[in-house]
Amino acid sequence: MEHQRGHRAPGDLEVGTADLFLPHEVAHTAPRSAPPDWLLVWEERRPRFLAEMIAEAFGVFLYCWAGMGATAAFIIAAANKEDGFGSLQTVAWSYSFAVAVALIFIAPTSGGHLSPGVTISFAIFKGFPWRKVPHYIIAQIIGAFLGSLMVYAQFAPQFHAITDKMLAAGEDIFSPASPVGAIALFVPENANLGFVLLNDFFCTFILGVAIYCVIDPTNVFITPSGGPLIIALTFFCVIACFAPNGIALNTARDLGARLAMACVYGRGAFPPKYTALACLSNILATQVGAMFQIMWLSDSIRPHSSGAIETHKHVLQVEEGHITRKLTARANAGYCEESGPISRILSTGALSGKTKMGSAPQHIEKVG
Numbered sequence: 383m384e385h386q387r388g389h390r391a392p393g394d395l396e397v398g399t400a401d402l403f404l405p406h407e408v409a410h411t412a413p414r415s416a417p418p419d420w421l422l423v424w425e426e427r428r429p430r431f432l433a434e435m436i437a438e439a440f441g442v443f444l445y446c447w448a449g450m451g452a453t454a455a456f457i458i459a460a461a462n463k464e465d466g467f468g469s470l471q472t473v474a475w476s477y478s479f480a481v482a483v484a485l486i487f488i489a490p491t492s493g494g495h496l497s498p499g500v501t502i503s504f505a506i507f508k509g510f511p512w513r514k515v516p517h518y519i520i521a522q523i524i525g526a527f528l529g530s531l532m533v534y535a536q537f538a539p540q541f542h543a544i545t546d547k548m549l550a551a552g553e554d555i556f557s558p559a560s561p562v563g564a565i566a567l568f569v570p571e572n573a574n575l576g577f578v579l580l581n582d583f584f585c586t587f588i589l590g591v592a593i594y595c596v597i598d599p600t601n602v603f604i605t606p607s608g609g610p611l612i613i614a615l616t617f618f619c620v621i622a623c624f625a626p627n628g629i630a631l632n633t634a635r636d637l638g639a640r641l642a643m644a645c646v647y648g649r650g651a652f653p654p655k656y657t658a659l660a661c662l663s664n665i666l667a668t669q670v671g672a673m674f675q676i677m678w679l680s681d682s683i684r685p686h687s688s689g690a691i692e693t694h695k696h697v698l699q700v701e702e703g704h705i706t707r708k709l710t711a712r713a714n715a716g717y718c719e720e721s722g723p724i725s726r727i728l729s730t731g732a733l734s735g736k737t738k739m740g741s742a743p744q745h746i747e748k749v750g
Contacts, residue, residue, distance in 0.1 A: 417707075426708045431514065435521035437492035441484035442525030442634055443532075445496060448480035449473065450533040450639070454564040458540045461561075474622035482614035489610075498522060498633045499586065499668030500593060507672050508597075519634065526638025530565045534646060537561070545647075556650040558628075566643040566651045567636055567660055569628040579659055581627040585620045586664040589631060590671020591679070592616040598680050599690035606693045630660035637661055 417425075452473045459467030485494040493510075495501045498519045504510035534541060541561040548555050555561075558568050569578055595601060596609040604612060620629065630636040636657075643651035686694075 422707055422710055431517055434492040434514070435517050437488040438495060438518050438521040439525035439528070441488040441492070441494060441496050442522045442638070443529040444484045444487070445477065445480045446526045446529030446635055446639065447532055448483075449477035450530060450565050451536070452476035454533055454537045454541075454561065457559065457561060457564045458537065458544065460559070461544045470625060471622055474618045474625070477621055478614040478618035481617050482610040485610035485613065492518070494610075496522065496632070496634075497664075497668070499590070499665040502665060503590065503594075503668050503672040506669065507594075507676060522634035523638045523641075526632075526634045526636075527642050528638075530639040530642035531645075533565060534642065537564075555647065556653070562643050562647055562651065566639045567628070567630055567656075568653065569656055573628065575655060575659060578628040578656070579663055581624055582629045582631070582660065583663050583667045585624050585629050586631050586667035587671040587674070589613075589616055589620060590668040591675050593668075594672050594675035595679060598675070599686045599694075600681065600684035602687045605687075605689040628656075631664055633661045633665055 452468055452475075456468030456470075456473055459465070481496070484496060488494050493504070495504065495518055501510065501515055501518045501522070505512050505515050544561050545555045548560060553560075554571070556566075556568055557563055558570065560568075562568075569575070592613055596604055596612050598604075617631075620631070640651045640657065
């Protein structure tokens with residue numbers, strides 16, 4: 383292979399003029415420069431579980447910040463008798479677009495769970511490590527808490543002006559039509575909690591089915607890049623159609639928002655019965671939706687789609703690259719004495735010289 387022409391990859395055959403008629407893949411990507419040394423060192427040293435937690439917290443933050451912000455604008459405009467500042471449809475679009483954006487941002491790092499119900503279902507049905515479940519759930523609640531506080535901070539003057547008027551008139555500020563209700567979820571005082579439970583449970587069930595249909599590797603109608611859009615559209619339909627009847631859909635969104643509003647307005651943000659319903663029903667509904675899709679809508683005999691296969695290959699490459707970067711960072715930090723930085727020769731798989739631990743390995747095994 384030493385004298386192989388540069389336009390051929392190692393292992394390609396020299397076929398002469400027949401080369402003109404063979405298909406060739408062209409990578410339409412921008413050239414990627416080598417990462418700086420400080421970034422390699424940081425990526426090698428940062429705790430992976432912490433990066434996953436930050437990603438989950440940031441994703442839930444975005445989802446709550448956008449959806450609650452649209453709800454706050456809608457409620458404030460209605461309280462001030464102003465038109466053109468929102469509707470239920472804008473709230474639904476804001477939540478759904480935020481879910482899609484959050485998934486695109488964080489899924490490569492943490493998997494994009496965004497919900498305790500999804501995290502638990504992945505642990506039950508998809509082999510997600512149980513030891514990570516508490517970390518993910520805590521991060522999701524923190525993200526919702528911070529997103530709720532950010533919305534409150536951005537609308538604080540309007541919130542206080544409206545709540546002061548409501549208190550002066552003897553009205554309950556812990557209601558769906560109040561500024562507090564733009565962030566923490568409430569139902570009308572005379573609402574039948576049985577119907578609220580049915581509404582929330584079935585909507586979350588549909589969302590769980592949609593999520594598991596999207597991640598089904600045998601589903602030829604969905605590519606990995608289209609997954610966030612399908613989930614977002616399902617989210618839009620659920621909120622636009624059934625939000626007036628009371629839906630939580632996400633324990634982290636509900637509990638984090640209540641904690642934030644309790645810090646500002648007191649314990650009234652935790653109505654006992656509805657808080658328990660909103661926090662727990664969606665977790666069970668997600669498991670039922672996942673089980674329904676696995677038992678009735680999937681088939682392990684079906685071949686995997688080409689998109690799923692390419693995604694699997696990409697994941698393996700990422701894992702191999704992660705190990706390579708760690709070895710590179712350690713070598714550049716001083717593990718290689720005679721041969722200098724290992725980054726120049728990792729691609730060939732051979733090392734010259736000695737390391738501090740003795741003879742260097744002669745190859746790097748693939749992972750996965």
